[in-house]
Amino acid sequence: MTADAVSVPDRPGPSLDKDPRRIAGMFDAIAHRYDRLNRLLSAGLDRRWRRQAVDALDLPAGACVLDVCTGTADLAMTASRHRSRPRAVLGVDFAAEMLALGRAKLRAAGMGTVQLAQGDACRLPCPAASVDAVTVGFGIRNVADTSAAVTEMFRVLKPGGRLAILEFGEPSLPFLRSIYLWYFRRVLPRVGRLLSKHTEAYAYLPASVSAFLTPDAFGALLCTAGFVDVVVDRLTFGVVYLYVGQKPVEPEGVGGQRDVRPLIY
Ligand SMILES: C[S@@+](CC[C@H](N)C(=O)[O-])C[C@H]1O[C@@H](n2cnc3c(N)ncnc32)[C@H](O)[C@@H]1O
Numbered sequence: 001m002t003a004d005a006v007s008v009p010d011r012p013g014p015s016l017d018k019d020p021r022r023i024a025g026m027f028d029a030i031a032h033r034y035d036r037l038n039r040l041l042s043a044g045l046d047r048r049w050r051r052q053a054v055d056a057l058d059l060p061a062g063a064c065v066l067d068v069c070t071g072t073a074d075l076a077m078t079a080s081r082h083r084s085r086p087r088a089v090l091g092v093d094f095a096a097e098m099l100a101l102g103r104a105k106l107r108a109a110g111m112g113t114v115q116l117a118q119g120d121a122c123r124l125p126c127p128a129a130s131v132d133a134v135t136v137g138f139g140i141r142n143v144a145d146t147s148a149a150v151t152e153m154f155r156v157l158k159p160g161g162r163l164a165i166l167e168f169g170e171p172s173l174p175f176l177r178s179i180y181l182w183y184f185r186r187v188l189p190r191v192g193r194l195l196s197k198h199t200e201a202y203a204y205l206p207a208s209v210s211a212f213l214t215p216d217a218f219g220a221l222l223c224t225a226g227f228v229d230v231v232v233d234r235l236t237f238g239v240v241y242l243y244v245g246q247k248p249v250e251p252e253g254v255g256g257q258r259d260v261r262p263l264i265y
Contacts, residue, residue: 016204016211018144020094020120026204027071028097030196035072035101037195037202041188049240050078053135053164056233056244059084063132066156067091068121068149069139073102073114075166079135080114090126092119093139121149126156133157136165141212150225157247163227164244167218168209171238180239184209215241219262230262 027034038046053075059065063086067076070091080089091114093099099116106114119125121136121143134153143149153163170184171177185206192202213221218241219232227245235242243262 016208018142018208020144023142023144024095026198026201027093027095030198030201031072031095031097031101033196034098035074037192038074040195041192045236045239046074047078049166049235049242050075050137052235053137053166053242054079054082056164056242057133057135057162059086059133061085062087064130065089065133065135066124066126066131066153068124068134068136068153069093069142070102070116071095071098071137071139073099073105073116075135075137076102076114076116077105077109077111079133080111086113089114090131091116092121092124094118094120122152124152124156128155129158131156131158132161134161134163136167138166138168140165140167140218141208146213146218147221147225150221154225154227154247159247159251160249161247162244163222163246164242166235167212167241167243168205169215169234169238169241170209173237176237180237215243216262216264219243219264223262232262232264234265 059082061084063084065079065086067079067089070076070093073091076089076091080086091102096118099118102116117125121139122145134157140146140149157163171180189203189206192205193199196202215232219230222230222243222245226247228248230243230245233242233244
């Protein structure tokens, strides 16, 4: 199976309008409140989830890291602070206002190793096999063509390079699930609308999570794209999922048979 022959498995929910201009416009409109609302609505857990994603990369010393859908650069900054001391971190996003906020944060923190660039996850501005690790934090469900983005991430990774993707999920334990879905679908959109002054962004959040691939299906998509050792890890009872995979060191066919199923915890 080659990385450019990826098919999308079943979608569990209704399809959503993910027109890139609409999505970028929505994030630009909430950019100034985005970080504060993240902290508030996740009760501060978003920082821990990002650290867990970066730890899962097993970064070699002096790595080059690409953060796709970087937004205001929180995950790029987490990567750059990692004890392995990455040499360079590039954050890519198509929303100019989110990037402007990210650049201001980088200046304030004096972080010269992180660069931000405007670009599309489906056409990454990086040569093939040029980065040691790729991260995505809560961005993949917004991308219009999930398979194209995953294929791009595979292309830019060096052989042996690792991928870590964070995305929201829905807890499966029945009692917790009903409380969480009440919060996520009823409370969060109202609080988000009140504080962000944006009518649709925080209603789009639970809708886009329901419409995204199930954790098993997204894990399978990563395997189909060519990633190996794919692990799907449930964080905070399934409120968030962490997907980790590796680009094979050997080209397909050289290293024997590959395990093409994700390991799901
Ligand atoms: C929920 S924010 C996440 C930001 C950041 N990664 C974080 O952890 O907070 C999603 C980001 O994905 C970006 N995005 C969505 N689709 C994209 C695409 N096709 N190409 C580039 N950026 C995209 C949006 O502009 C937005 O900034």
